[in-house]
Amino acid sequence: MRAPLVELVGVAKGFGEGEARVQALSDITLSAMPGEVVGLRGPSGSGKSTLLNLVACILEPDAGLLRLAGETVWQGRWAPGDLRALRREKIGFIFQFHNLLPFLDAIDNVALALTLNGVPLAEARRRARDLLDYLQVGKRASAMPAKLSGGEAQRVAIARALANHPRIILADEPTAALDSERAQVVMDLLRRVAREQSATVLVVTHDEKIFSRFDRLIGLRDGRIETETRPSTAEDV
Structure with missing residues (x-):
């Protein structure tokens, strides 16, 4: 049987001290499998972004197992090792805004993620070119971010997230700045990546127009999992 790529058991996280303490997450237990695209939804303050940042090893849990x-x-403390290396090697990040460096063209925005991980520049640019072609934006490899459309820029950002072959991809509102058509294209690309690369994709979203593209949609409220549905009606892509 396949093992989950992401697993949280009884995870909790709070902020502040004493009477000012806010419990952001309580007793979160969930897992996500290779090839699965999971959405995290809920009102502001429900704990979605906190959960994503815990999986990203940016925030430290207060209790539970990660x-x-x-x-x-993490289980009571961080396991020995370099958290920055873990994030570089196992986790890819996609954000609401592409956050591409404005002074680098598309190919070098992607290649930079590889060179920061010790890959020689020529090899990094070859890998970047392959990724841009894979995401059907290779013809824009030499374009500067200001010359890319919103959908093109988000594809470049996805290529950057995939640069170091991560098995876990975390996306924070990746379609919020896109129209309906481009949002569907981005979600179809993420579904394709999950299946072809046996990756897990976790997406924080308020965007109801993409709910049908998830294998599972987890609803949070007041720091707890309230609902879990399987809304996907999309064919595999």
Whole structure:
């Protein structure tokens, strides 16, 4: 049987001290499998972004267990190792706004993620070109971010997130700045990546127009999992 790539058991997280303490997450237990695209929805303050940042190993849990790609990374304390290296090697990030560096063209925005991980520039640019072609934006490899459409820029950002072959892809409102058509294209690309690369994709979203593109949609409220549905009606892409 396949093992989950993301697994949280009884995870909790709060902020502040004493009477000012706010419990952001309580007793979160969930797992996500290779090839699965999971959405996290809920009102502002429900804990969606906190949950994403815990999986990203940016925030430290207060309690519970966090396991990524079969390795326990937090259980009472962080496991020994370099968290920055773990994030570079196992996790890819996609944000609401593409956050491309404005002074680098598309190919070098992607290649930079590889060179920061020690890959020689020539090899990094070859990998970047392959990724841009894979995401059907290779013809825009030499374009500067200001010359890319919103959908093109988001594809470049996805290529950057995939640069180091992560098995876990975390996306924070990746379609919020896109119209309906481009949002559907981006979600179809994420579904394709999940299946072809056996990756897990976790997406924080308020965007109801993409709810049908998820394998599972988890609803949070007041720091707890309230609902879990399987809304996907899309064919595999």
